[in-house]
Amino acid sequence: MSIALIVPAAGSGRRLGSERPKALVDLDGVAIVRRTLAKFAGIPDLTETVVVVPETAVQEFNSALEGLEFHVGDVHIVSGGDTRQASVRLGLEAVGSNPDLICVHDAARPLVSRRTLADVIAAARVSGAACAGSRAVDSVREDLGDGRTRALDRTRLWMVETPQVFRFELLMKAHHTAKAMRFTATDDASLVEQAGHPVEIVESTGSNLKITKQEDLELAKVLIARSESRR
Numbered sequence: 001m002s003i004a005l006i007v008p009a010a011g012s013g014r015r016l017g018s019e020r021p022k023a024l025v026d027l028d029g030v031a032i033v034r035r036t037l038a039k040f041a042g043i044p045d046l047t048e049t050v051v052v053v054p055e056t057a058v059q060e061f062n063s064a065l066e067g068l069e070f071h072v073g074d075v076h077i078v079s080g081g082d083t084r085q086a087s088v089r090l091g092l093e094a095v096g097s098n099p100d101l102i103c104v105h106d107a108a109r110p111l112v113s114r115r116t117l118a119d120v121i122a123a124a125r126v127s128g129a130a131c132a133g134s135r136a137v138d139s140v141r142e143d144l145g146d147g148r149t150r151a152l153d154r155t156r157l158w159m160v161e162t163p164q165v166f167r168f169e170l171l172m173k174a175h176h177t178a179k180a181m182r183f184t185a186t187d188d189a190s191l192v193e194q195a196g197h198p199v200e201i202v203e204s205t206g207s208n209l210k211i212t213k214q215e216d217l218e219l220a221k222v223l224i225a226r227s228e229s230r231r
């Protein structure tokens, strides 16, 4: 089954305290987005990779992804939108190879394990829609909007991550329907579910840290140093 990859990387570096887009920030000598792409090297039947970047930073991303020393199919760099959802939609429109499956993986998660990638892809091959997630470890409360909060049962809660993998036409349909219905969500699994298709959750293995703040960057450096010392 052929697969294409969309990497939303059009977010700003504001919460990281960076002037540059987050995905271009240096993580131990390598731009975050380049580390993220490297995790997909050797994924079987990966035909192409679309990296969705801020409109004003196309040239910078071109430089950051020059001369890749690994294979992730044909790489296209396209401009994103104001929201993650718009960026993924623009990425979908740039996919040229009509793959069977599409994988969406945030540039901000460069530490994803190869095992998690393989597991989510394998699940989506069978069910058509799967995403990575982790069990909630903190107690969680819901904001009721009137100054009160309410405890939720964390044993029933998942923290949803990427990679998220879907049948290509299913994700296309979900995005077009969401746009027509003005439905917005922070991830693609929500759109697919809204379009009427269930999404399977696959528990992540290893750290699938999302780099958001400066302390995440520091933690990512420690985790990279640890994994390199084990090689």
Ligand code: C5P
Pocket: 007, 008, 009, 010, 011, 012, 022, 023, 052, 080, 081, 082, 083, 084, 085, 087, 088, 106, 107, 108, 109, 211, 212
């Ligand atoms: O902001 P957050 O970390 O939740 O974004 C998740 C991913 O979506 C990041 O990799 C970010 O670059 C991307 N994004 C995007 N377009 C936007 C906002 C975020 O591609 N407008």
